[in-house]
Amino acid sequence: MIAVGIVGLGKIARDQHLPAIAASPDFTLAAVASRHAHADGVPGYADLETMLSAEPGLEAVALCQPPQVRHAAARAAIAAGRHVFLEKPPGATLSEVDDLARAADSAGVTLFASWHSRFAAGVEPARAWLADKTITGVDIRWMEDVRQWHPGQDWIWQPGGLGVFDPGINALSILTTLLPCPVWLEDALLEIPGNRSAPIAARLAMRTGDGAPVAARFDWRQTGRQVWAITVETDAGTLVLDDGGNALTIAGARRELPSEREYPALYERFARLIGENSSDVDVRPLKLVADAFLTGRRSSTEAFYD
Incomplete structure (x- = not known):
């Protein structure tokens, strides 16, 4: 099981990330970093830096904050050797995402720009x-x-x-x-x-x-x-x-289609990327915007x- 922490416990994290992680055979929720919210049963921290310092066993983070602040958080997680799951859009600018891709490659960690x-x-x-x-x-x-x-x-x-x-x-x-x-x-x-x-x-x-x-x-x-x-x-x-x-x-x-399972499939993809020591950072949708x-x-x- 991969120990993952959520950063930014807002609507999308509560509605999608928490249930997907709870049902995942690959991940376990280890901690949450959020200024205004906490998740039951796991430690809560006011910010990412404190969580990274206090949780040395944390292997990955899912960044669910607004895109304007996501680059700095992803940079800090990558520098600490953690795999990073980016909520969509992956950043506020294309140059930010390009920088993160290079940083993840240099650090040997997975960066997943998710498109649910x-x-x-x-x-x-x-x-x-x-x-x-x-x-x-x-x-x-x-x-x-x-x-x-x-x-x-x-x-x-x-x-x-x-x-x-x-x-x-x-x-x-x-x-x-x-x-x-x-x-x-x-x-x-x-x-x-x-x-x-x-x-x-x-x-x-x-x-x-x-x-x-x-x-x-x-x-x-x-x-x-x-x-x-x-x-x-x-x-x-x-x-x-x-x-x-x-x-x-x-x-x-x-x-006829199977029932909706977008976020469970995202976490399955994230686990495969970590296992393969690879990244998935497709910016084509962001380029059009x-x-x-x-x-x-x-x-x-x-x-x-x-």
Whole structure:
């Protein structure tokens, strides 16, 4: 069993990481570092540095804090010889993630930039079906109510917090897994509330290396039914991934899929990487978001209050 510590015991850690670790045959929760919360049955520390010093048997850490502060924490864990699991997005900037990859390689520890939506039940069957098809177009709709899914999270509206790209990057992580060829951004429109620094909605126009158009719409103002869907048009019919990748329909036929287990699969992947003494640091989804911020047109929209 690999002794792992969680840093940042917020909603995602409680909802996903704690249950996944509790059910894992590979990991045991050894400690938690969090300013405002504690987990039952394990030591709690105010910060990562104190946890690393007090827990010499700790072999790995899962960093679940906001991305703006994750680089320094990952650097400290790597320097202490611990394997590192990065929640998505893996950093606030591409250069930060590149620095961490080099540091982990030099230290001989594993760095895992996790993308949980890639482990949704329908993603791998969809990727396998698309492998020999000609893709003629892709349409992405990732539309949810920010007040329901990110209540009171001010960091997400600040520079580096990504705004609507925090969930939207999940769709981009699936997209870059599904497509057998590269994809790049051609145009973007970011709608930014007058009292915030990050977008509440975005539209992206992309294109695959084979020339197929890819359109994406991300919106945090959705009420009623929440939408997390990717539609792929091919020469053999239409493929639809819905429910964030956990429902799959091909040519009108719904496929039977196993139950959702994204985070257990992430920890299985982390354990394999540690066993292989290797890392997995894919930044393609983050590159597309960075390109949108670099080249996207900006439109001011009404102020948002949580």
